[in-house]
Amino acid sequence: MSYIPHTDADVRKMSEAVGVSFEEAAYAAIPEELRLNRELELPEALSESDLLDYFRKLSEANRRFEGGSFLGAGAYRHFIPSIVETVISRSEFLTAYTPYQAEASQGTLQTIFEFQSLICRLTGMDVANASVYDGGTAAVDAVLMAVGQTGKKKVLVSMGVHPQIREVMETYLAGSDIKLEYAPLSAQTGRTELPEIASDTAAVLVQNPNFMGIIEDGPELCRKAHEGGALAAVAVNDPVNLALLKAPGAYGADICCGDAQPFGNPVAYGGPYVGFLACTQKLMRRIPGRLVGMTEDHDGKRGFCLTLQAREQHIRREKASSNICSNEALCALAATVYLCAVGPEGLRRSAEAGMRNAAYFRSRIAEAEGLELVFAGPHMNEFAARFPKGVAEEFNRFLAERSIQGGYVLDGVYSGLEDCMLLCCTELCKKAQIDAWAEAWQAFKERQ
Amino acid sequence: MEKTVFEKSRPGRLGVMPPESDCPEANIAELIPEDMRRGEAPPLPELSECDVMRHFVNLSQKNYSVDTHFYPLGSCTMKYNPRRNEKAASLPGFTDIHPLSEDKDAQGSLEVMHELQNALAEITGMDAISLQPAAGAHGEVTSLFTVSRYFHDLGEDRNIIIVPDSSHGTNPASAALAGFKVVTIPSDADGSVDLKALKEAVNEHTACLMLTNPSTLGLFEAHISEICRIIHEAGALMYYDGANMNALMGIARPGDMGFDLVHINLHKTFSTPHGGGGPGSGPVGAKGRLAAYLPGPRAVKAEDGSYRLQRAEKTIGRVKMFWGNFLVIVKALAYIRTLGGAGLKRASQAAVMAANYMRVRLKEAYHLPYDRMCMHEFVLSADRLKKEKHIHALDVAKGLLDRGFHAPTIYFPLIVEEALMIEPTETESLETMDAFIEAMLDIAENESSESLAKAPETLPVTRLDETKAARKPVLQWPQ
Structure with a gap:
């Protein structure tokens, strides 16, 4: 199989024009000793039908849990309207590049403008960019914006921020003079306990709801950050929750970041997802990544174009606000279509259904012998449950035998929570699945 | 509207x-x-x-795209995006699996990752690959974190990254983000790295040279072995920006040229769609001792044939949540499995042939500053048109839009005045290339600065007021 359209006559015509044969052309400028004088050692080429068989078999080697899944922890299975796949499969969106030629890219540009607008409306911020890689790199960008704005080098990060997001920040900042310090979670409520904010602190970063599914006291955390002279950065966890939670911009956040995967993108073994980043008007010129603005054409007609590009790497090179070029545009389009399709009412219903399912699940945990809820703070749709010593992993295996995917075991993730599991319910979760989980626990206990 | x-x-x-x-x-x-x-x-x-x-759907119709128009955007490799790849990536076993599933429940995904790691290692000549970075620039900064950690462990104080003046803007921006100082060196009269300037720039504080090969001029760096020798003798490392790998599959390998680190753009060379700006995927590769620093975890195969996620021994850590843009990884592997080794080589050969054909046909009407065999792309200059008829590269671009073609990359690389960077790829027919060439010739011969000032006239909007957009930014619909 080949995607090359050239006939023998075409090849002859090109070769004659250039004066070099097809076989030699690619080697002409390469010194003899650097040429690969053998074929690449790769598996044999497959016909389309064999290829699809190959991938079908591989995809089926991934386990499907017919009895449901309670895994969340940063990647969320939500209902995805069929229309999302239809729109993002449109050739004109799928196979276009970054909209450098604005007049020939008005479709992409307007959808990005609408994405920016939707993120602003959900987060209560003034400016949102066209997307960054994921929730992890969005948090790095938030920190770098705060450091750039304040000139201070210390960032206070809540331990309620997703452990993998914290790890991404550590990697990015390892060689820099920016220092990350951590604020613990209350063992009782699961909410962040902020120490006195030192005056050399650039930002306080909290996640809301936090990794344990606890709704943080956003207004209080932002107030404390500001009192200490720091900016308040809020990482939104599962932005579907913003249907019910106060917008971070409304309780004082200066920067808001997160991952919009839950809006219309499948969990897909971790990617592609779509980081979002939003800020106040004051920080507009510090936000990295592409921005689409509304303008007019020569005839006064409304149109859209990339703007404020003086921040970006292709203009400013080493002085740019970030190195980002490719972003996650198609995933942002999926999020845009999702939000327009479900609207405010659909988003509210999804968030409420997730909370209702999780509340029921918590009631089953509370009455189950040997299990307890770890935190007493207000929960959204995720929660940590404590198991008797040393059985959390084993119980997950027991559940798997019943085709149920249990939760995320926190052993090795949080010290002090070795025997705990993080469980998540979205609107896709069924009562029967929760009941089956609880019954499995009963059976597991009796077996022991 | x-x-x-x-x-x-x-x-x-x-x-x-x-x-x-x-x-x-x-x-x-x-x-x-x-x-x-x-x-x-x-x-x-x-x-x-x-x-x-x-x-x-109405909005989609306001776009040019590979599926609707020739899109010769240099450096972006806008080749055909095969739909069998999309079909493979949309299999429910891939889309529905949670990233925190246990390894034993994710054997299919892990095998896909392992297969792609192996294939990319073979294609680039590297010892190990990490699939975690989400885009080319992300792969760049990841590699520079690796460089930084490597020298830190050696106890060497190396804080300078050298980039040629023809480099992608992401190179110096990535270096700055990774905490390095950037030294830019000029190109010589042939468009290659100026060896004299390089020797003068290199010292005991040099950490790495970032190089695109073929260069952004579409030219193979003839002195690459000498460049590697200079850098390595100074104790520094060679980094390969894989944006132009489409010229070299099965032809030559960065690992054999002497590069220590690479990134590859799956959304360029390996045919995954650009999606209006992303998602991409920017795997990184490393040789020798550097492999131990790669980000991860990565997929490894155990003796019993099962797969698991494992971190490299001295890993720099995680550069992204989870393991990489997995669905893009599936698509790239589908492309490689469709073409096989011989097919990949033929794709690169055809890409180089096509670029040279267009170069030869256009070099009279436009100025070709570096007139020699190019690789998969070439750079013309509209400087003569500007001087003689006040027609700028931007005008040529807009004139092409009216003729039903996406424009080439313009004003890049920065070392060519009024640059027009053209990359046809291997998937365009001779008729399409000829039609584009005719359009370019028509613009050069028959248009004036006045007539082109109105271009484009056939699209949903005419030329947009970018100054107004930047002076008073409206970045969201008023609430």
Whole structure:
């Protein structure tokens, strides 16, 4: 199989024009000793039908849990309207590049403008960019914006921020003079306990709801950050929750970041997802990544174009606000279509259904012998449950035998929570699945 | 003009409804503390499903794309995006699997990752690959974190990254983000790295040279072995920006040239779609001792044939949540498995042949500053047109849009005045290339600066006022 359209006559015509044969052309400028004088050692080429068989078999080697899944922890299975796949499969969106030629890219540009607008409306911020890689790199960008704005080098990060997001920040900042310090979670409520904010602190970063599914006291955390002279950065966890939670911009956040995967993108073994980043008007010129603005054409007609590009790497090179070029545009389009399709009412219903399912699940945990809820703070749709010593992993295996995917075991993730599991319910979760989980626990206990 | 979704919204109109909970009712308001409760529903647009579909399909028709138009955007490798790849990546076993599933439940995904790691190692000549970075620039900064950690462990104080003046803007931006100082060196009269300038720039504080080969001029760096020798003798490392790998599959390997680190753009060379700006995927590769620093975890194969995720011994850590842009990884592997080793080589050969054909046909009407065999792309200059007829590269670009072609990359690389960077790829027919060439010749011969000032005239909008957009930015629809 080949995607090359050239006939023998075409090849002859090109070769004659250039004066070099097809076989030699690619080697002409390469010194003899650097040429690969053998074929690449790769598996044999497959016909389309064999290829699809190959991938079908591989995809089926991934386990499907017919009895449901309670895994969340940063990647969320939500209902995805069929229309999302239809729109993002449109050739004109799928196979276009970054909209450098604005007049020939008005479709992409307007959808990005609408994405920016939707993120602003959900987060209560003034400016949102066209997307960054994921929730992890969005948090790095938030920190770098705060450091750039304040000139201070210390960032206070809540331990309620997703452990993998914290790890991404550590990697990015390892060689820099920016220092990350951590604020613990209350063992009782699961909410962040902020120490006195030192005056050399650039930002306080909290996640809301936090990794344990606890709704943080956003207004209080932002107030404390500001009192200490720091900016308040809020990482939104599962932005579907913003249907019910106060917008971070409304309780004082200066920067808001997160991952919009839950809006219309499948969990897909971790990617592609779509980081979002939003800020106040004051920080507009510090936000990295592409921005689409509304303008007019020569005839006064409304149109859209990339703007404020003086921040970006292709203009400013080493002085740019970030190195980002490719972003996650198609995933942002999926999020845009999702939000327009479900609207405010659909988003509210999804968030409420997730909370209702999780509340029921918590009631089953509370009455189950040997299990307890770890935190007493207000929960959204995720929660940590404590198991008797040393059985959390084993119980997950027991559940798997019943085709149920249990939760995320926190052993090795949080010290002090070795025997705990993080469980998540979205609107896709069924009562029967929760009941089956609880019954499995009963059976597991009796077996022991 | 398509109204925005906000203008089309009507209060109370319902769209698609999610499933309802069948659990006992809960008082949601009571579960959320009052000062964290959103008073009213978020101000999202309210549309019917049909409205939403029509809105986005109408918008899609305002785009040029590979599937609708020739898209010779240099450095971006806008080749055909095979749909069998999309089909493979949309299999439910791939889309539905949670990234925190246990390894034993994710054997299919892990095998896909392992296979692609192996294939990319063979194609680039590297010892190990990490698939975690989400894009080319992400791969760059990841590699520079690796460089930084490597020298830190050696106890060497190396804080300078050298880039040629022809390099992608992401190179110096990535170096700065990774905490390095950037030294830019000039190109010589042939468009190659100026060896004299390189020797003068290199010292005991040099950490790495970032190089694109073929260069952004589409030229193979003839002195690459000498460049590697200079850098390595100074104790520094060679980094390969893989943006132009489409010229070299099965032809030559960065690992054999002497590069220590590479990134590859799956969304360029390996045919995964660009999606209007992303998602991409920017795997990184490393040789020798550097392999131990790669980010991860990565997929490894155990002796019993099973796969698991494992971190490299001295890993720099994680540069992204989870393991990489997995669905893009599936698509790239589908491309490699479709073509095989011989097919990849033929793709690169055809890409180089096509670029040279267009170069030869256009070099009389336009100025070709570096007139020699190019690789998969070439750079013309509109400087003569500018001087003689006041026609700029931007005007040529807009004139091409009116003739039904996407424009080449313009004003890059920075070392060519009025640059027009053209990359046809291997998937365009001779008729398409000829039609584009005719359009370019027509513009050069028959247009004036006055006639082109109005271009484009056939698209949904005429030339946009970018100054106005930047002077008073409107970045969201007013609430």
